[in-house]
Structure formats: structure tokens, C-alpha cells
Amino acid sequence: MSYRPTAKTRARQKAQHESLLKTAVSIVARDGFHGLTISRLARETGIATGTVYKYFDSKAHLCAEVFKRATEREVDMVRAASFPEQPAPCRQRLTDAVTIFAERAILGGRLAYALIAEPVAPAVEQERLIYRKAYAGIFEQLIEEGVKTDEFPSQSPSVSAAALVGILAEVLVAPLGRGDAATDQSLLIGPIRKFCLRAIAFRETA
Amino acid sequence: MSYRPTAKTRARQKAQHESLLKTAVSIVARDGFHGLTISRLARETGIATGTVYKYFDSKAHLCAEVFKRATEREVDMVRAASFPEQPAPCRQRLTDAVTIFAERAILGGRLAYALIAEPVAPAVEQERLIYRKAYAGIFEQLIEEGVKTDEFPSQSPSVSAAALVGILAEVLVAPLGRGDAATDQSLLIGPIRKFCLRAIAFRETA
DNA sequence: AATAGATGTGAATCATGGTTCACTTCTTTA
DNA sequence: TAAAGAAGTGAACCATGATTCACATCTATT
Structure with a gap:
């Protein structure tokens, strides 16, 4: 074994999760849930589409959290x-x-x-x-x-x-x-x- | 010129339109608008998908009439x-x-x-x-x-x-x-x- | 019967947008 | 620094369901 998630790592994870959520809320505030798509969320957050799924199991989960x-x-x-x-x-x-x-x-x-x-x-x-x-x-x-x-x-x-x-x-x-x-x-x-x-x-x- | 829509024809047209609408309402009554798809409407009415479009410009129009x-x-x-x-x-x-x-x-x-x-x-x-x-x-x-x-x-x-x-x-x-x-x-x-x-x-x- | 105008067909096409995945790039540990 | 486990990438894949279209069939006229 040679890699363990550390405090710093988990903090970044949490921060990213938070950042995504924040962006998502801001999108909804601008264009409603209708405007909230995974790819747009990724774009506005500055990451790749697939990465979103490292933080949210599905769009439904994302929406729920939002x-x-x-x-x-x-x-x-x-x-x-x-x-x-x-x-x-x-x-x-x-x-x-x-x-x-x-x-x-x-x-x-x-x-x-x-x-x-x-x-x-x-x-x-x-x-x-x-x-x-x-x-x-x-x-x-x-x-x-x-x-x-x-x-x-x-x-x-x-x-x-x-x-x-x-x-x-x-x-x-x-x-x-x-x-x-x-x-x-x-x-x-x-x-x-x-x-x-x-x-x-x-x-x-x- | 050699074909004119006649009264009988137009009556059939209207009847079909009516029949579709009726089926559509019944589908909505059973499964909501969520359950109303063009293909299902066609199936339950006993006609082909494309035919629906001879009677309704679009699904939006259909829904509006329903x-x-x-x-x-x-x-x-x-x-x-x-x-x-x-x-x-x-x-x-x-x-x-x-x-x-x-x-x-x-x-x-x-x-x-x-x-x-x-x-x-x-x-x-x-x-x-x-x-x-x-x-x-x-x-x-x-x-x-x-x-x-x-x-x-x-x-x-x-x-x-x-x-x-x-x-x-x-x-x-x-x-x-x-x-x-x-x-x-x-x-x-x-x-x-x-x-x-x-x-x-x-x-x-x- | 021949023809023009409708109507009927349903498989193929589109559009949208979520989800996956093979691969690359970090991080951390030994 | 080598190896292992995450995280990041984004193009490809899928699912759904509306819409189209080339063709067949029907109806009314001459």
C-alpha cells in the first residue's frame, strides 16, 4: 500500500465539492433547474464533464443537494x-x-x-x-x-x-x-x- | 385538378382528430403527461407514429389541445x-x-x-x-x-x-x-x- | 381508368443531455 | 524515485422520444 488520502487531500475534495455546489446554485439562480446541465456546470467550474461525477453520483443527486x-x-x-x-x-x-x-x-x-x-x-x-x-x-x-x-x-x-x-x-x-x-x-x-x-x-x- | 376534399372526407378527418384527442386524454388520465408519447398515442389509437403528425403539428400543440x-x-x-x-x-x-x-x-x-x-x-x-x-x-x-x-x-x-x-x-x-x-x-x-x-x-x- | 391531392406508414434521423471509460496526471507513501 | 490509489479528462456512448421522409395507399375528379 502506498497512497492514503490525507487531510489536505480531503480538504481539497471538500472544497471542490463545495465549489461545484456553489456554481450549481448560481446557475439555478440565473436560469433555473432547466439551465443546470452537467456540461455547463463543468464548464463554469472550469473542469471536465466527467470530473463532476467524481463528486456527484448522478444529476439527480446533484439536484437534490442544490x-x-x-x-x-x-x-x-x-x-x-x-x-x-x-x-x-x-x-x-x-x-x-x-x-x-x-x-x-x-x-x-x-x-x-x-x-x-x-x-x-x-x-x-x-x-x-x-x-x-x-x-x-x-x-x-x-x-x-x-x-x-x-x-x-x-x-x-x-x-x-x-x-x-x-x-x-x-x-x-x-x-x-x-x-x-x-x-x-x-x-x-x-x-x-x-x-x-x-x-x-x-x-x-x- | 382532380381531387377535392369532400364533406365525408373532412368528417373522417375530424373524427380521427377527435379520436386521437380522446385517446390522448385517456392516456393522461392514466399516466399523466409524462405517459403521453407520440408513439404510444399512435399505438393505442391503432395508427402509425407519423400519422399523428397529419393531425397535430407537434407534440406541444397536441398537449395544448389535450x-x-x-x-x-x-x-x-x-x-x-x-x-x-x-x-x-x-x-x-x-x-x-x-x-x-x-x-x-x-x-x-x-x-x-x-x-x-x-x-x-x-x-x-x-x-x-x-x-x-x-x-x-x-x-x-x-x-x-x-x-x-x-x-x-x-x-x-x-x-x-x-x-x-x-x-x-x-x-x-x-x-x-x-x-x-x-x-x-x-x-x-x-x-x-x-x-x-x-x-x-x-x-x-x- | 388515369391522375392529383390526401392520408397512412414506420424505420431512420435528430436533438438533447446524462453517463461511461480508457487513459493521463497528480499525491502520497515506501 | 517507484508504485498505488485518486482525481481529471473529454470524446464516445446511450437512452429517450420527437420529428421527418420516401414510399404506399386511398379518395375524388375527369
Whole structure:
């Protein structure tokens, strides 16, 4: 035996992996998953096509990692807003969570569209579902708590949570994929927030 | 000159076109747009691959017609529920529209999923947007009326309408694409209806 | 029946893009 | 520095599925 991967070697490996992932995310942010091809990724990273496969088993795996990388932070932010250190009423937390999601989606622009609404291959769609469920899970927990403490009216937390995800995706992100992105997205935040609040926190006026 | 297409000929032409479309819809209902390939369509219709192109310029055109065919009736039903012959309060009409959509989506099953949520090629997605907008347009008009007559609280009709579409798509149809279709969908109708009603028709309790 | 215009055929062609592989070029160890 | 194990290369290979095309067959006219 005469060769052992050493710390330095493994560091380079990791760095390359990282570099590829970074480039991949940047491609997706520019042209969506549609624009992410192995050869382009290789080209932009400055390596050969085949080399990519030394770092990722398949395109599906690559896409999964890209998705994870780009979405995890978002989910964390929404979770943090939903369950803050400082205790706060559910209503406030719901508002904050929706706002955070919206602001970050608008900031994300093309990338947000790619992650949430762009038509993608079934394999990538599978990844997307994981994160939709993550969002839904957070909302569900929050709504459940609100119902329990009687801050929110009786409702099905799972349905309401899924509905929230649908609202945010359709109202905020889907338009990015169309021509009508002319509208200033930030103008949508207020109305969406109100809509969600009505839907989840309002009781019928007597 | 010695040949003119005659009535009989044109009828056959139309019939064949129709037959292809019908088969295509049935394929989509079984296996989604993913399952719709030209060769399979030809096979199931009992003609040669190339012949399909005598009736449809391209797969994109075919998909567009399939989409149109399958969706138009749905949109009409929702429109009819939203703007019935008999005058009715907006609130009732909203409830009816949501219910109709939900019931039909559940009935449609796999087809509804294909039309609303299945990942598809960008060309098909384009078609989908048209019909999403059709739904949104109907809802928007209804909500606008409700706000004007003060049946609904002040809100942005366009945002609320898009939100409705998002809710219905995510809560009702998206699950069809996952394994969790085990749940009886019809149990969702009640909660969704309530959710939508709260979101659009409720006022804050004093 | 002869002819022109359609329609039907299905194997061959294209296009796209992921994946492989024989080979070269490092890295590390003895 | 020789040998072994990685990593890098990029052209070739494959898979999928839409599209074409040269040819055969059918339909309506004269």
C-alpha cells in the first residue's frame, strides 16, 4: 500500500465539492433547474464533464443537494419566526413567518421561482415535496398551538398549513415565472399577510 | 385538378382528430403527461407514429389541445357556480364554487393532478397558466363584487383570487402526486371550504 | 381508368443531455 | 524515485422520444 488520502487531500475534495455546489446554485439562480446541465456546470467550474461525477453520483443527486442547500436556510428562517426565543402570541408569530417567507422569496427572485414553482424533472420535484412538507409542518405546529390556546378558531391544522403553503407559492412565487413580474412584489406582502391572518386567526363576526 | 376534399372526407378527418384527442386524454388520465408519447398515442389509437403528425403539428400543440379539452369544462363549471342564473349572495356563490372545484378535482383524480400539479414540460406549463388565470379571473370577479356590495371585507381581489387557486391546488390536488393519497379526499372539502370562507368573507371579531 | 391531392406508414434521423471509460496526471507513501 | 490509489479528462456512448421522409395507399375528379 502506498497512497492514503490525507487531510489536505480531503480538504481539497471538500472544497471542490463545495465549489461545484456553489456554481450549481448560481446557475439555478440565473436560469433555473432547466439551465443546470452537467456540461455547463463543468464548464463554469472550469473542469471536465466527467470530473463532476467524481463528486456527484448522478444529476439527480446533484439536484437534490442544490435543492437542499438553497432551501434549508429558508426553512430555518421561517421556523425561527414561527418559534422565536421570546414568547409571542401565535397570531404575531404567524404574521412574522409569512412576512419572512415573503420577503425572502422576493429577495430570492429567480431562485425562489426555481425552488418553488419552476417545472422540474420528477426527481427534483421529489426533493421539492420534502421542503414543502417542511414548511407545512412548521405552519401546522404553529396553528395547532394557536387552536389549542384558543387564539385561533377551530380548524384542521394540516389543511390550513397546506393551504398556507399553496397561498405563498401561488401568489408570491408563481408570478415570477410569468411575464407579469412587472408588478412590485413587495406590494403583495401586506395583502397576503392580511389574507392569511383572516384565514387562520379570524372568527366570524357575530 | 382532380381531387377535392369532400364533406365525408373532412368528417373522417375530424373524427380521427377527435379520436386521437380522446385517446390522448385517456392516456393522461392514466399516466399523466409524462405517459403521453407520440408513439404510444399512435399505438393505442391503432395508427402509425407519423400519422399523428397529419393531425397535430407537434407534440406541444397536441398537449395544448389535450389541456384545453380537459380543463375547459372544469373552468365552465366553476364559472357557473360563481355566477349562477339565480341571484345568490357572494358568500354562497364562493362556497359553491370552491365545492364544485373540489368535488370535480377529487372525481378527476389522476387527471386533475396532471392538469394542475404534475411536473410538465415548459410548453405544457404555459397552457396550464392560461387556465390558472381563468380560475383566478373568475374568483377575482366574484370577490370584487363581494367587496363592492360589502359582503366581504376590504381586500385585494387579485391577491385573494390567486390565493384561492393556490389553496385548491396545494391542498386538494398536490397530495394526489404523493403517496399520502390514502386519506379520503372528500374529507378535505369541509375544512377547505371553511378555510376559504374565513379568508375571504370573515371580518375581525370586535 | 388515369391522375392529383390526401392520408397512412414506420424505420431512420435528430436533438438533447446524462453517463461511461480508457487513459493521463497528480499525491502520497515506501 | 517507484508504485498505488485518486482525481481529471473529454470524446464516445446511450437512452429517450420527437420529428421527418420516401414510399404506399386511398379518395375524388375527369
